[in-house]
Every structure is written in structure tokens, then in C-alpha cells.
Amino acid sequence: MLETSYLILFLTGLLGGGHCLGMCSGIVTALSLNLPAGRRRWPLMLAYNLGRVGSYVLIGALLGGLAEAGLSLLDFRPLQTGLYVVASVLMIALGLYLAGLSAAVTRIEHLGRPVWRHIQPRLGRLLPLRSAWQALLAGAAWGWIPCGLVYTASLSALATGSAVGGALCMLAFGAGTLPNLLAMGALADRLRMVMQKRPVRLMAGLAVIAMGVWQLWRVSVS
Secondary structure: OHHHHHHHHHHHHHHOHHHHHHHHHHHHHHHHHOOOOOOOHHHHHHHHHHHHHHHHHHHHHHHHHHHHHOOOOOOHHHHHHHHHHHHHHHHHHHHHHHOOOOOHHHHHHHHHHHHHHHHHHHHHOOOOOOOHHHHHHHHHHHOOOOOHHHHHHHHHHHHOOOHHHHHHHHHHHHHHHHHHHHHHHHHOHHHHHHHOOHHHHHHHHHHHHHHHHHHHHHHHHO
16 A cells, blocks of 8 residues: 555645645745845755755654554554545545635644744744755754645554654655745745646646545555
């Protein structure tokens, strides 16, 4: 099951670009506007995204390792199946949100706000970003922002029952988010306008819904 899940998570990150641009546009735009034009901005953009994806990998390793530690305490297979079902349902809800049909999935983002309240002040001290080290730390902090897209991928990481598997799941997801956020550093408002167009949102949302439905079907026949 996991071999194809990496591809699904990558595509989820890629197709969820509209949500990523909404959540991360502030820091990426600020990063772009406070930098000189040309090559000097790209090391900071890359450092920021390296920190962000690094946090995703850490989250995946922690969740997968937590599940791995509990393998000897209970029968993990039914729990694993249940987690895949919940992750698939959440993916469908995310697709509905991306398509502009329902905002229900955003309600789960409240779960991460207590953690974010402790991280946000530290992030503010790093702005404006002037060095790759600052950008790396800012990206690492931003990786913990409450986000339905990240929570969807995190459930899949938890379902692997392995620290390595969880880390790889979140690495695949994080890699999928990179094209949109790296492009935004160069295109900013133009890219955000394209991603917010109704046909683009609808197509991306329906594609994510289709992947969620397909995962549910795979679980049902496995």
C-alpha cells in the first residue's frame, strides 16, 4: 500500500498549491520583497523551504515512531486500516475545500493552534529574513503552522507504523509543495491569481477527491 502512497502524497502537496499559497504567501512574499533582485534571493528561498520540509519530515518520523513503539502493545493492523480510512476521508474533504465546495476541513486546523501560539512569536523575531540561517529557522517554524493539508499527510505517516516510513511520507508530501512555493518567490501575485481561478481550483480539488476515493477503494479490497 505504501509504495503508491508516496506518489499520492506528492500529488496532494502539488495539487494543494492553492492552499499552500494562502497559508504561506505572507512569509514567502515578505521574503521576496525584502531581498535584492537576482541570484541572492534564491539561497534564502531554498533555505526557507528546506527548513519547512525538514519540519514535515520530523513530524512524520515522530508520528511513525510513535506508532512503531506501540506495535508490541496492540494489534496494529486494524488501527492502521482505520488511519488510512480517516486520511482518505480527510483527503476528500480537502479536495472539496480546494474546489471551493466546502470549508469543513479547515475546522481541524484549530487543533494545532496551542502549539502555533508558542512558535509564532519566535518566528516574528526572525523577520525580516537576511541570512540563509534565518530563513532555515523560519521555514522550520512555519512547518508547524496549523494546516489541514499537513494533517492529511500526517495521518498517512502515522499509519505507516514506522519512523522511516512516516518520514518518507512527509518528505514526499513536502516535495510536492515545493514547485508552488518556489515559483511564488519569483511570480508572487501572478501565480496566486492563477491558482485562485475557479476552474483551476475546481480541477485541483476534483483530482484530490479522486485520489481520496481511490485510496478508500484500495483499503476496501486489501
